[in-house]
Amino acid sequence: MRLPTLLIGICLIILIPVSGFSTTSRDQEPVHSVQADFVQEKHLQILNRPIISTGTFAFQGPGSLRWEYLTPIPSILLLHNGNIRKFVKKDGNLREDRGIGLDAMQLMLGEISNWLVGRFTDNDIFTTSFPDKQTIILKPRGKSLAGLISKIELKPSEQKGVLDSVTIFEGSDSYTRMTFSNTVINKNIPDALFTGK
Numbered sequence: 615m616r617l618p619t620l621l622i623g624i625c626l627i628i629l630i631p632v633s634g635f636s637t638t639s640r641d642q643e644p645v646h647s648v649q650a651d652f653v654q655e656k657h658l659q660i661l662n663r664p665i666i667s668t669g670t671f672a673f674q675g676p677g678s679l680r681w682e683y684l685t686p687i688p689s690i691l692l693l694h695n696g697n698i699r700k701f702v703k704k705d706g707n708l709r710e711d712r713g714i715g716l717d718a719m720q721l722m723l724g725e726i727s728n729w730l731v732g733r734f735t736d737n738d739i740f741t742t743s744f745p746d747k748q749t750i751i752l753k754p755r756g757k758s759l760a761g762l763i764s765k766i767e768l769k770p771s772e773q774k775g776v777l778d779s780v781t782i783f784e785g786s787d788s789y790t791r792m793t794f795s796n797t798v799i800n801k802n803i804p805d806a807l808f809t810g811k
Contacts, residue, residue: 645800646675646800647672647674647800647801648776648797648799649670649672649673649801650670650776650795650796651670651795652669652670652671652793652794652795653666653668653792653795654666654667654668654669654790654792655791655793657789658787658788659787665686668684668685669681669683669684670682672807674802674808677694678694678803678808679693680807680808688702688708689701689708689711690708692808692809693808694805694808700712739754739755739756739759740753740754740755741753741755748769748770749768749769751765752765752766752768753765762784763782763783763784764784764785766781766782766783767780767781767783768780771797776794776797778793779793
């Protein structure tokens with residue numbers, strides 16, 4: 615997965631719980647944390663079958679995140695107290711990766727602060743539309759991002775703060791779909807989950 619696709623996916627996971635978009639009552643308790651399993655399918659025209667990845671993620675407000683790929687290549691992205699760390703499995707061990715992508719990640723995660731205060735439709739990165747009650751469409755405003763992502767389709771669950779899926783369209787014939795399951799909201803998550811591998 616290219617770094618921008620991962621960043622957008624992570625941001626959207628954080629965005630939905632905070633915005634509270636749901637087809638159910640808005641009188642429910644606010645969402646403070648989300649944990650779920652995911653299956654990611656990468657569809658490319660040149661491939662006969664999609665590339666399948668599995669993993670888990672955890673988010674706890676105001677800004678702690680763990681995004682972990684379990685298969686096919688184990689890796690972990692951690693965000694806690696403004697610090698970002700990435701680990702990739704090499705030679706049988708998880709090793710910290712201090713590659714060039716972390717600066718771009720820091721920039722993208724800065725946009726999350728708008729979403730954390732409920733500014734879902736008022737942001738500089740995406741235009742937002744709601745074609746029906748089960749779909750949110752985000753389209754990049756800027757040409758540089760639009761060159762990487764043509765649109766993002768979010769499918770919220772009936773449960774507040776939960777996404778059924780996120781589909782990121784990277785052109786007319788390639789897309790990445792993340793489908794979520796086993797979602798748990800508002801369970802306290804120890805800080806250690808966001809600081810260690």
